[in-house]
Amino acid sequence: MAEQARDQNGSRLTERGRATRERILRAARDMMYVKGIAATTLDDVRAASGTSKSQLYRHYPDKDALVRDVVELQAAEVLERHHQLLRRLNSFRGLERWRDVVVERNALQNGAYGCPLGSLASELADQDEEARKVIARHFATWEGLLEAGLVRMQDSGVLRPDANAKELATGLMAALQGGYLLAQTAQDVQPMRIALDMAIAHVRTYAAPAEDGRVPEVGALGR
Known part of the structure; x- marks a missing residue:
């Protein structure tokens, strides 16, 4: 049986209490993403979530507790989104489609605010x-x-066996995070696209040649 949600004092939350905490948490998440953690106050969150001081402090007696839950919420949402994008990745076309989705999502706000995590x-x-x-x-x-x-x-024969998947993944992540930062600064996603394109081009240098000398394309993301 799943553990019931509790407030900061250890008391079990009612359905209404869970809804209130969720409203507070999501308001804090949105404000901290746009304004930053330092610039977001508990009074800001209270006003944005439409809660009273007693409601806010019942769930979050201090800002540190709220920030911890914001981190967990952002991480859960980011990881779930990328899990859906990457869970069947097994081709270069799949990498390109992942790139397109993250760039297009960031383009909705012209690169503003950077990576949620x-x-x-x-x-x-x-x-x-x-x-x-x-x-x-x-x-x-x-x-x-x-x-x-x-x-x-690698298992599909698209990448050579000597490719270091862990190092290549680190390179892709570095390009993604650097791209987020450059796009945020420029208010333009083009630097992000360039960074990811270059990282994917590096991965391609480890492509396994087919018998006819062409790079094999096995499967695709999200099919």
Whole structure:
């Protein structure tokens, strides 16, 4: 049986209580993504979520507790989205389709605000060691989704056996995060697309030649 949700005092939450906490958390997530953690106050969150002070402090007695849950929410949503994009990745076309989806999603806001998880890391990594470790684990999971896809490409004969899937996944993740930052600064997703294109081009240097000398394309993402 699933553990029932509880407030910060350990009391079980009613359905109404769970809805209130969810409203607070999502309001905080949206504000911290746009304004940043430091610029978002508990009063801001209370006003945006339409909750009273007593409701807010029942669920989140301090900002640190709220930030921890925001990190978990952002990570869960980012990882689920990329899991859906990458769970059947086994081709170069699949990598290109993943690139297209992340670039097009970021283009909806002209690159503003950066990566939902990376923006939290940039504020917390040097200020909160525990938060840094948590975010690092989430990034490792994210990178692992890419690595698993690259391993499938090796298993399918698309990549050579000597390709280091872990290192290539790190390169793709670095291009993605660097692309987010450049797009945020330029308010234009073109630098992000260029960074990912170059990372994918590097992966292509490990393509396994087919008998006719052409690069094999086995499967595709999301079919």
